[in-house]
Amino acid sequence: MSSATRLYLSNDTSARAAGAGLLADAWADRPDVQLIRLSSRGAFFLEPMVERDSPDGRLAWCNVQPEDLPSILAGTGGTPVRSIPFLANQTRFTFADFGETEPLALDEYQARGGLKGLEQAFRLTPDAIVEELRVSQLRGRGGAAFPVWNKWKVAQQAKGRPKSVVANADEGDAGTYCDRMILEGDPFRLLEGMLICARAIGASRGYVYCRQEYPAAAVTLRAAIQKADEAELLDIDGEPFPIEVVEGAGSYVCGEETALLESLEGKRGVVRARPPYPAQAGLYGQPTIVSNVLTFATIPQILSRGGAWHASLGTEQSRGTIALQLGGRVKHPGLVEVPFGLSLRQVLEQFGGGMAPGSRFKAVQVGGPLGSLFPAAGLELPICYDAFAKAGAVLGHGGIVVYDHETDMVDLARHFMAFTADESCGKCTPCRIGSVRGREILERIQAGGGTLEDLALLDDLGETMKLASLCALGGRAPYPVLTAIEHFPVEFRSKLRT
Ligand SMILES: Cc1cc2nc3c(=O)[nH]c(=O)nc-3n(C[C@H](O)[C@H](O)[C@H](O)COP(=O)(O)O)c2cc1C
Secondary structure, eight states, rough: OOOOOOEEEOOHHHHHHHTHHHHHHHHTOOOTEEEEEEOOOSSSSGGGGGGOOTTTTEEEEEEGGGGHHHHHHHHHHEEEEEHHHHHTTTTSSTTTTTTSOOOTOOOHHHHHTHHHHHHHHOOOOOOOOOOOHHHHHHHOOOSSOOOOHHHHHHHHHHHOSSSSEEEOOOOOOOOOOOHHHHHHHHHHHHHHHHHHHHHHTOEEEEEEEEEEEEEHHHHHHHHHHHHHHHTTTTTTTTEOOOOEEEEESSSSGGSHHHHHHHHHTTTTTOOOOOOOOOTTOOOOOOOOOEEEEHHHHHHHHHHHHHHHHHHHOSSSSSSSSSEEEEEEEEOEEEEEEEEOOHHHIIIIITOOOSTTTOOEEEEEEEEEGGOOOEGGGGGGGGGSSHHHHHHOOOOOEEEEEETTTOOOHHHHHHHHHHHHHHHHOOHHHHHHHHHHHHHHHHHHHTTTTTOOHHHHHHHHHHHHHOOOOOOOOHHHHHHHHHHHHHHOOHHHHHTSSS
């Protein structure tokens, strides 16, 4: 019998960036260590985190250095995982198995309840699957928050063939990483969600459009697809349902569903006018469900536990849990899955642990580079779709980036407009030209040559972009700029030419 001690270490990209790979290299030849590489729990401020079994559950050693091995092997100084507040205070469903399982171990996935949703989907009629989603009130997690059942119903009733299921794994919003965690850490959950969708709408092929910047995710996903195929899972009612991973080429707008479809067809990633919507006419003009990775990964448990279970969590308009991704100048960056409804302040204080040492809060941005900026006064806002919509903001994909006192808000606003100017697909004038003009005005203000009229011009330009852009890239690009001006007027005015 081997006398090696089983130690668990995450293989997630963020954990490796924090040093997990160095530990694995340093301990590779140790006969007394059996290293198991797992998904990450998402407490990235504690990575690299090393765990071992104990009679009372896993013990964790945090921010480990190679020389910490003797105390880990001796079992001294470890913290029970379940007593780490960042993890213990979350309500994890979609991310419940993170840190527990090997990403490519299908038997482990099944042992922890995996594939039960798919089994239920095969017991139900396609109509009953869609009904279960209607009851669940699940809204898409990619940004637009559209009711999932509604989209599936349209695709189900559409006449065109073949129908496709596309997982949007472009995850372009800065400060978001929960899709990557799923792709790298729990890929069978995504595949199960896609298979349930295929069964509901009658699709015969699946694609995962994965951003180029996620090379490890693409490798893991391809291996998971192969395993699922070998286990004869890629089959819907006797018909094959092949799933292919297609890597993008680094374009933000290719996360927009119609540009994504153009790119998937091998063309330049340019937005299509809607309607028709992809559910009616998507990939090669045929009915297609494009949904976010997290949306698909949420569906297996909705099927296995029932739609009513999902609807019982969260708030009136925002049911279920939200995967928030904390980043920026917060003390505890990481993944936080909680029911909708907590305030921004609760999340940043209870989970984020407040500000990083030496920094004072200035602003927080929710929803990626197109999201609104909030000053401290905005922190009471509850995290749910309705409250955010009322405040003219979006939750997007759940990214929360905290900025500190050293942030130059004019430069930040310029940065976001420049981002849109770089990433615009060029199809519509408000976005293509508006973003360049917006960037120029902000550069002028930043250089000290701006006037009060320039601020009025930004407002005017912003209104045009909001109302007339073809997609949310142009439509939402003014929000970070206009909210920066609204909440930090003194900073803008102090740079104007007198
Ligand atoms: C500029 C732009 C970028 C987008 N990027 C993404 C992305 O990276 N991932 C994603 O799931 N949705 C993204 N979306 C939203 C998609 O267009 C679409 O609404 C979503 O994939 C639908 O999935 P869901 O219903 O599960 O949210 C983006 C939208 C825009 C306008």
